[in-house]
Amino acid sequence: MQKPSLPKGTRDFGPVQMARRNFILNTIKDTFQLFGYQQIETPAMENLSTLTGKYGDEGDQLLFKILNSGDFLKKVNSDDIASGAAVTLPKVAEKGLRYDLTVPFARYVVMNRNELTFPFKRFQIQPVWRADRPQKGRYREFYQCDADVVGTESLVCEAEIVLMIRDVFTKLGLSSYDIKVNNRKILTGISEAIGESGKEGPLCVAIDKLDKIGWQKVKEELGERGFASQSVDKLEPLVQLETDLKGKIAFLKDFLATSEVGLKGVSELEEMLDILDQMGANLEHVDFDIMLARGLSYYTGAIFEVKVKGVSIGSVSGGGRYDNLTGVFGLSGVSGVGFSFGVDRLYDVLEELDLFPEESLKGTTLLLTHFDQKGFRYALNVLTQFRNAGIKAEIYPDVVKAKKQFDFANKKGIPFVGICGDNEIATETLALKNLETGNQENLKVEEVISLLKGN
């Protein structure tokens, strides 16, 4: 028999990991609800036609396809196979695993447009799958925590995204991070201003790597992507720009003077900042990064990305506004904005920074131990009393020697042991031992209950 194993890029989560994941998940969930978002779930698999073409060619390649059930070859003939995978694929696979939560959400909105009350604010916490090569902080199955609003163009949503990110990070104990903000319209404006209008796509992809590979390499890449060198030179002052928020905005108003879209982008950004101000919020952690691009092709307005400083993990959260995502499913004129937390990456970050609180691991409070059948039966009765009082309690289920039962409590991190022996049975008490201090005293069951209630 061969050893069992997991598919590449997937993981099991044991009790300790789940306790920690739930700490993150619950924090995010609480925040989403605090801001008025409602939870939904969608199926793990979607029709392939729902998924393909939404993430670019690159994304299509990373989709997991599900082989049709039964005789999956029945529609395929030898010509199809000779024509290659692109022709054969749609005939053998009609479904795929979701790649993100935004596209299934767009599908959901279109299908339920008559039932939903707009603006519709929903959150969704589910795994997604990408056939990527795994790396640190990069898995083939991972969870996303999305919050999106559709049916309004109000920039209040953008402002609230900033607030939610800060809320979650504060609760998680993260204090050193940047919420990078930009606007696709600004990037579009830049491509117009440098005389390469319509090329913001490739511009974004190249520019996004600026802090990673440096300006020289970005220049080369832009050249390879067909940008004229005088256009690339016009970018230089932007790249070299070192000033504060106000300075950047002033500079852009001048730089983008000829671009209507570009100016719109700047004013959207200003309005978002103004709304934050009105809400009494400061701009802590907010970093207007003109060079922030993000690859996803459907963004049209604000874009966000969050990076924790001083860790080896990439971005832990990202998002943006998309004007017409539902358009591809036949419902146009619905603007949406949303963002996503990557739980798995947040987990890695918190672990790297050693920020998981002890309490997130707390399980059973009390283990009842016994020496013989008589004590075991007494413990069964006492156990129920503890559980009825809301105290997390368990009994060692076999009659074995005391050492084994104490070892069990130790390893499971159970802080108290209630010993049930002949003396205790006779006096209707428990010998309550605190495993941390080693102190032990005989107490009535009710006394133990009131003592442990606080735990």
Add this chain to the structure above:
RNA sequence: GUGAUUGUAGCUCAGCUGGUUAGAGCGCUGGUUUGUGGCACCAGAGGUCGCCGGUUCGAACCCGGUCUUUCACCCCA
């Protein structure tokens, strides 16, 4: 998808230029202690050296393939 890299006990890792029976620490099981855990001491179990094939008198070690890990590119949470 491209180019590297990793794999030996449950875990972390030794294992010389290919040479008898593959080791250590931790963990695990049992005992010293049949009403008391952590500490100590003693004993023990546990490995098709990722998998398949090849070279060789002989392979954990060399070669090929494959899977897995990690990393860079691409892209991204």
